[in-house]
Amino acid sequence: MIVLVEAKVLEDELLGQDAGFLRVRDKLSTFHEGQDDLNDKVDLIICLGGDGTLLYASSLFQQSVPPVMAFHHGSLGFLSPFQSSNFKEKVSQVLTGSVPLCLRTRLKAVICKENCMDKTFKRDERKENLLVLNEVVIASGPSSYLCNVDLYIENKYITSVQGDGLIIATPTGSTAYNAAAGASMVHPNVPAILITPICPHSLSFRPIVVPAGVEIKVTVSSEARNTAWASFDGRCRQELLLGET
Numbered sequence: 328m329i330v331l332v333e334a335k336v337l338e339d340e341l342l343g344q345d346a347g348f349l350r351v352r353d354k355l356s357t358f359h360e361g362q363d364d365l366n367d368k369v370d371l372i373i374c375l376g377g378d379g380t381l382l383y384a385s386s387l388f389q390q391s392v393p394p395v396m397a398f399h400h401g402s403l404g405f406l407s408p409f410q411s412s413n414f415k416e417k418v419s420q421v422l423t424g425s426v427p428l429c430l431r432t433r434l435k436a437v438i439c440k441e442n443c444m445d446k447t448f449k450r451d452e453r454k455e456n457l458l459v460l461n462e463v464v465i466a467s468g469p470s471s472y473l474c475n476v477d478l479y480i481e482n483k484y485i486t487s488v489q490g491d492g493l494i495i496a497t498p499t500g501s502t503a504y505n506a507a508a509g510a511s512m513v514h515p516n517v518p519a520i521l522i523t524p525i526c527p528h529s530l531s532f533r534p535i536v537v538p539a540g541v542e543i544k545v546t547v548s549s550e551a552r553n554t555a556w557a558s559f560d561g562r563c564r565q566e567l568l569l570g571e572t
Contacts, residue, residue: 331356331369366390371421374398378406378503382560385433385460392460394428396421405502431499431515432539433458436559439572459559461500465545465567466492466525468556473528475551479544480537487548490527492555495520495543510534546572 334357342348358365365387374380374397381397398414399407409417420426436457467474474492478485496505498513501521506512510523511534518539524532537543547555547569555567 329356331358333357360387369393371396374407376400381406382460386560386562389458429515431460432497433460434463434495434497436463438557438565438567457559457563460497461503461560462494462496462505464492464494464504464558465555467553470553472553474555475548476555477546477548481541486532488524488527488532489529491525493545494523494525496523544572
């Protein structure tokens with residue numbers, strides 16, 4: 328069995344003083360984020376932390392994600408059902424295959440220039456391509472002006488969103504920022520995408536749920552007084568200029 332850990336684990340000063348860790352330290356391997364391809368090298372992920380740690384682990388795999396076993400050590404535990412008190416028993420059950428597997432969907436997010444969502448855009452027009460487990464958030468960023476974006480579903484114009492921003496969430500992300508913004512929680516087995524405005528300026532736009540697999544496009548409105556900012560599971564924050572999607 329090859330065990331990969333983050334580089335900061337091997338460099339941790341407190342762990343370096345632990346006799347039990349020193350006995351296994353030389354047997355551990357590490358990886359470089361953004362450089363090493365882990366997609367065909369990892370069969371099981373064990374997360375020690377909270378939901379943010381699990382989202383980080385998910386971001387390391389931009390194809391399919393191996394099964395994740397998350398132990399709760401953070402402030403929130405929606406995605407971390409395992410407790411460390413009986414970790415030996417639980418890990419043994421996973422390694423023998425005697426546990427159920429819950430499949431979760433991710434969103435494929437693409438940042439590109441205007442009119443590039445017709446599947447014919449050139450490679451240099453695509454600025455970013457990310458898979459996210461929780462949500463994509465489009466917000467006003469550091470500006471004090473309202474965020475003003477246009478929403479399209481399957482290339483059909485739906486509405487203009489004016490407010491603090493917009494959340495596009497998976498059922499997994501429905502318990503996170505989406506729930507805090509006043510939308511419903513959705514079971515992870517429901518094939519759906521949630522679209523939730525953040526503090527909308529108009530009472531006419533409420534949270535909506537659309538089928539999984541539909542193409543959702545959000546563009547900075549031509550009437551916007553400022554740019555918008557997009558973040559993916561709270562990371563990789565990008566500025567969206569006028570005409571970018």
